Amino acid sequence: MPHLHMEYTANLPGLNADVALIRLNNTLVGSGQFAAEFDIKSRAIKVETFKVGTAMAERGFVHVKLALLSGRSPQIKKQLSESLLAVVQDLCEWPVGVDVQLCVEILDIDRESYAKTAVGH
Numbered sequence: 001m002p003h004l005h006m007e008y009t010a011n012l013p014g015l016n017a018d019v020a021l022i023r024l025n026n027t028l029v030g031s032g033q034f035a036a037e038f039d040i041k042s043r044a045i046k047v048e049t050f051k052v053g054t055a056m057a058e059r060g061f062v063h064v065k066l067a068l069l070s071g072r073s074p075q076i077k078k079q080l081s082e083s084l085l086a087v088v089q090d091l092c093e094w095p096v097g098v099d100v101q102l103c104v105e106i107l108d109i110d111r112e113s114y115a116k117t118a119v120g121h
Contacts, residue, residue: 001109001116002034003067009050009060012100014092017044024064025085031080033072052101060086061101070108077106117119 004024008015021042029037050060064084068077081104088102 001039001069001114002028002041003109004028004040004072005065005067006042006044006062007047007065008062010042010054011058011060011098012050012062012092012095014095015062016092017046020044020088020091023091024084027083027087028066028080031083033076033080052099058098059100060095060098061103062091064088064104065107066104067107067109069114070111081106 004021006017006020006024008017021044025037025040025042028034028040035041047081050061051074052061066080066084068080085102088104094100
C-alpha cells in the first residue's frame with residue numbers, strides 16, 4: 001500500500017513515465033505516511049484514444065489516482081494530493097498549443113477487506 005495509477009495522454013511527448021513514477025514515489029516516501037518504500041506500487045498508462053470535452057482543440061491530461069487504506073484524515077489526503085500535483089506540474093515541458101489538465105485523486109481502500117501477501121523473497 002499505496003497504489004498509484006498515472007494515466008496520461010499520448011500527445012504529451014515530453015512526459016517520461018519512468019521518471020514521473022520515481023518522482024511520485026519519492027514524494028510519497030518523503031511524506032512520512034508509509035512504513036516502507038517497497039510498499040509503494042505505481043504504474044503508468046499512456047492513453048492512445050481519448051477525448052477532453054467536445055471542442056476540436058488539442059487537449060490532453062495527466063490523471064494521478066492514489067489508492068490508500070482507509071483511515072487517513074482529510075488534511076493528510078489534501079497534503080498528499082497537493083504534493084503529488086506539484087510533482088506532476090513539473091514533470092516536463094508541456095507542449096505548446098495543447099491545453100493540458102493535471103489532476104490528482106485520492107481514493108480510500110476499505111481496510112477491513114484489503115488482503116496482501118508477498119512471495120519470492
